[in-house]
Amino acid sequence: MRKKTYHHGDLKNALVTAGEEILNEGSVEALSLRQVAKRAGVSHSAPYAHFADREALFAAISAVGFEALYTRLNETLQAFQGDPAKALVEIALTYINFALERPMRFQLMFSGIVKDENKYPDLVIATHRTFALIENQAIAAQDIGLLRKGESDILALSLWSLVHGFVCLYMEGQISTGILNKGEVKKIVVALLSQVTLKPISL
């Protein structure tokens, strides 16, 4: 890039990208304003021209993460649109893979580090879009008799809670080895989802 100029030109995005890099490499505790600034090649106070405080940067990184999650889920939905049962499983797996690929990003997105997400409308929009996607898929699964009829928002919340709770517990190492020895994650996820379906899930 151009380090010669006094003005960076695209510092805001560079800071977010640098933050994502740090998250990929280390822990969320290593994600500091000063490290992000250093990585972007600017002084330790430069971020304050673009972010009010540490939390604002974290919210921006989080928002990008939610965008990426929505995109991934949507791609999965498109790919398996013809088969709602398979799509249900694949969407769950996409969600889980998204979390496991970059656990620190997922942790930043969901572990309450960003206190008041109402201050960051991007976050709210992205999460609502994601929930709407899950709900639509739940309705499609209802229509083919895979999931029981009823309020689709409650059903969607059940699915999201089930998958989200599983991946949280999994990443925390809370899931006993007895279960993990049953096979790969996919098999466990199918077994979990089978608890809410009306008929067996065929793969």
Added chain:
Amino acid sequence: MRKKTYHHGDLKNALVTAGEEILNEGSVEALSLRQVAKRAGVSHSAPYAHFADREALFAAISAVGFEALYTRLNETLQAFQGDPAKALVEIALTYINFALERPMRFQLMFSGIVKDENKYPDLVIATHRTFALIENQAIAAQDIGLLRKGESDILALSLWSLVHGFVCLYMEGQISTGILNKGEVKKIVVALLSQVTLKPISL
């Protein structure tokens, strides 16, 4: 207590208690070794006589939290032992109330701040006991035909994931107002659990 003596006498527990107080009052970020030491009336380095580092203190607080959670769940189980269906709902509510009463403690326990819980056997034991409790209750619910037959560990994991995921999303503010307007938390939890039961849950 006695602040007159040079030796505190019960500093280790005092530090954990002080940490819990800070968690009750503020956020998990306000939980620092120095603040905990100040609250216990000792110097800023005193904690190092009892805890190897910051993470060790956090793990100790977390372990006490898991003990408390297990105790609460067990009390609930005893109280509703005669009615497995009601017990299932009440155990879920106890779990959720435990989280909502002191969100920062719950966050500390589950948000991955304690990296390597294998270093802290107390944590592992407490979580395994908790899971065993849930599994036993799941088996009891299977026996009365409330939950479908099958591997009880997968069933228990489903229940735990469902409830844990819900409370995580709820505390994060991710659950849409449309759902929250459906009524109090208890009603929503019953609706969620009803997704996995074979027959309606009677209250």
Added chain:
DNA sequence: GCCTTAACTTGACAGCGTCAAGTTAGTATT
């Protein structure tokens, strides 16, 4: 009564978030 040693204090260091004040350079105005 002495000695060992665990428990605690003091002091220091680097890294952190944040703010104030100064500097640069791009943009708009005339």
Added chain:
DNA sequence: AATACTAACTTGACGCTGTCAAGTTAAGGC
């Protein structure tokens, strides 16, 4: 084109943090 304005960035400082080294206290075993 010269000037003024202003956003972007730097420098320096403050108090906070975790952590370690060295010194101090006092409790327990001999």
